[in-house]
Amino acid sequence: MTAGTGIPVSPFILVKGAGEMASAVAWRLYMANMRRICMLDLDQPLCVRRQVSFCTALESGEAVVEGVGAIAARDWKGIEAAWKGQSIAVVRVTDRGRIGGIAPDIVIDAILAKRNLGTGKDEAPLVIALGPGFTAGTDCHLVIETNRGHDLGRIITVGSAAPNTGIPGEIAGHTDDRVLRAPATGRFQAQCAIGDLVRRNDVIGQVAGHPVPARLDGMLRGMIRSGTAVTIGLKLGDIDPRGKREHCDTISDKARAIAGAVLEGVMRYCNQPSAAAEQC
Numbered sequence: 001m002t003a004g005t006g007i008p009v010s011p012f013i014l015v016k017g018a019g020e021m022a023s024a025v026a027w028r029l030y031m032a033n034m035r036r037i038c039m040l041d042l043d044q045p046l047c048v049r050r051q052v053s054f055c056t057a058l059e060s061g062e063a064v065v066e067g068v069g070a071i072a073a074r075d076w077k078g079i080e081a082a083w084k085g086q087s088i089a090v091v092r093v094t095d096r097g098r099i100g101g102i103a104p105d106i107v108i109d110a111i112l113a114k115r116n117l118g119t120g121k122d123e124a125p126l127v128i129a130l131g132p133g134f135t136a137g138t139d140c141h142l143v144i145e146t147n148r149g150h151d152l153g154r155i156i157t158v159g160s161a162a163p164n165t166g167i168p169g170e171i172a173g174h175t176d177d178r179v180l181r182a183p184a185t186g187r188f189q190a191q192c193a194i195g196d197l198v199r200r201n202d203v204i205g206q207v208a209g210h211p212v213p214a215r216l217d218g219m220l221r222g223m224i225r226s227g228t229a230v231t232i233g234l235k236l237g238d239i240d241p242r243g244k245r246e247h248c249d250t251i252s253d254k255a256r257a258i259a260g261a262v263l264e265g266v267m268r269y270c271n272q273p274s275a276a277a278e279q280c
Helices: 018-032 054-061 075-084 093-099 252-268 277-278
Strands: 013-016 037-041 060-067 068-072 088-092 106-109 125-130 142-144 179-181 186-190 203-207 210-213 218-223 235-240
Touching: 013 018, 013 068, 018 037, 018 054, 018 068, 018 252, 037 054, 037 093, 054 060, 054 068, 054 088, 068 075, 075 088, 088 093, 106 252, 125 252, 142 252, 203 218, 203 235
Parallel strands: 013 037, 013 106, 037 088, 068 088, 106 125, 125 142
Antiparallel strands: 060 068, 179 235, 186 203, 203 210, 218 235
């Protein structure tokens, strides 16, 4: 795709992660007509908001988030086929070796592990990282603030994002009680589905025989895939007290803010009057 001036704006973008926030980022970049996007995720993704996460393509072969499609790929040929079909490519981390010596123009670490799992500033001419665990200028070029509040979406060029508080963002007055967590280590077996209306104390599922109860009334907005191996304390799902079905299938306000900041960061780089920007 080319801009109105005829300058190509389609860098090869590698996104680490394909869960909710990573998918919002990829969606925003795709909607800005950047169509060479490849995402990496685990063989068994741990995303909760599965209706808006491209990682589900690794299970079914394809996924759609707000009209944008993604296709699972196993090698470079598959990635190029996805791009040719105007889709985002999603690859398992364990298949990355099949891709060969890829050289992305931009790397975006959107794993949101609250710590750096190995991303380095030398991976691409532009490396962007989301949330705490990274230092702009040291292990990446830009850090995006992910903490709700006044600074959400702020682009940090020197330093780090706010430390992880461990407290989920507030929705309709609820924070930690809206999050479902694994009561034990084992396999999660769901007894409800995303979009179900639940009441406080309803059993959403079980882990190793231990029930997972709802702690408030609302709609099950997200839930990890049934059958997934989990560790105690892992986030299994979230309940939205507002109870609106459309919230299950659409990108959240927080994710849109973060994705918009990433797009700005990419365009800052691509619109530099320098030779480095020629690849964008």
